[in-house]
Amino acid sequence: MRQRKPAHRISAALVALSAGAALLAGSAAPAAAAGTGPYDAEYETTFRLYGHTIYRPANLPDDEQLPIVVWGNGGCMADGTMFDEFLLEIASHGFLVIANGRPGGSGSTDADMLTDAIDWAVDENDRLFGSYRGHLDTGAIAVMGQSCGGIEAYEASDDDRVDTTVLWNSGMLSDLDNWRLNRLEAPIAYFTGGPDDIAHENAVDDWDRIPSDLPAFMGSLDVGHTGTFGEPNGGEYGRVGAAWLKWQLTGDGQAGGAFTGSDCGLCSTDWDVRRRNL
Numbered sequence: 001m002r003q004r005k006p007a008h009r010i011s012a013a014l015v016a017l018s019a020g021a022a023l024l025a026g027s028a029a030p031a032a033a034a035g036t037g038p039y040d041a042e043y044e045t046t047f048r049l050y051g052h053t054i055y056r057p058a059n060l061p062d063d064e065q066l067p068i069v070v071w072g073n074g075g076c077m078a079d080g081t082m083f084d085e086f087l088l089e090i091a092s093h094g095f096l097v098i099a100n101g102r103p104g105g106s107g108s109t110d111a112d113m114l115t116d117a118i119d120w121a122v123d124e125n126d127r128l129f130g131s132y133r134g135h136l137d138t139g140a141i142a143v144m145g146q147s148c149g150g151i152e153a154y155e156a157s158d159d160d161r162v163d164t165t166v167l168w169n170s171g172m173l174s175d176l177d178n179w180r181l182n183r184l185e186a187p188i189a190y191f192t193g194g195p196d197d198i199a200h201e202n203a204v205d206d207w208d209r210i211p212s213d214l215p216a217f218m219g220s221l222d223v224g225h226t227g228t229f230g231e232p233n234g235g236e237y238g239r240v241g242a243a244w245l246k247w248q249l250t251g252d253g254q255a256g257g258a259f260t261g262s263d264c265g266l267c268s269t270d271w272d273v274r275r276r277n278l
């Protein structure tokens with residue numbers, strides 16, 4: 001059996017690295033319309049979900065509903081704009097993305113905040129006179145997170161409403177928590193920063209432990225623990241993350257081509273790819 005690093009050591013390292021990622025991944029300044037998708041994206045806050053930041057198309061489309069994505073930050077930090085370049089990119093492809101923490105916020109978060117975000121979105125879709133009424137696809141929900149936020153995503157994935165779980169630079173910290181892996185039912189994707197990513201081995205270890213019949217994808221790119229989140233539009237992470245979500249939550253077969261088939265879009269590229277049951 002593969003031996004893991006002691007949980008307290010790797011946890012401290014993940015928090016430290018994720019705090020550094022905050023300097024790379026975004027600022028607290030209000031975002032201008034952004035993203036490479038068909039919609040200009042922006043973020044906002046609401047007193048109805050005070051401890052979160054909401055990324056959305058600036059103009060909600062009338063002809064389609066937005067799938068829901070909830071996000072946990074690296075270091076479990078309560079800064080909703082820590083990954084704004086990446087999350088704006090996702091929103092620009094027609095998603096409502098809710099990140100833990102207010103813009104430029106401080107403090108820590110937990111997995112319950114991801115569930116709270118899902119609850120809020122479902123309620124808002126039905127709320128009389130609400131701006132999101134009828135605009136959200138409450139049957140298409142993803143939980144995602146980076147580093148410590150990925151652990152939050154694991155915990156929040158124990159929700160029948162979740163359709164896919166996505167971990168970025170993350171994996172279970174302790175074998176004592178492996179029971180959570182046995183509960184996974186929705187398709188899962190792992191994206192790591194390659195061997196130099198402190199969480200890479202944890203993700204690989206989890207890959208060997210998740211249910212054998214679970215649809216799963218793992219892509220590793222040699223970009224380290226902070227990935228490409230801070231690059232314009234989230235860099236390669238933004239491109240690949242949007243493709244996974246479009247495939248899983250909207251059934252976009254062209255986007256799914258990045259992950260499936262003998263000549264998949266990420267095959268024979270700089271990405272190291274593993275696949276199962278796709």
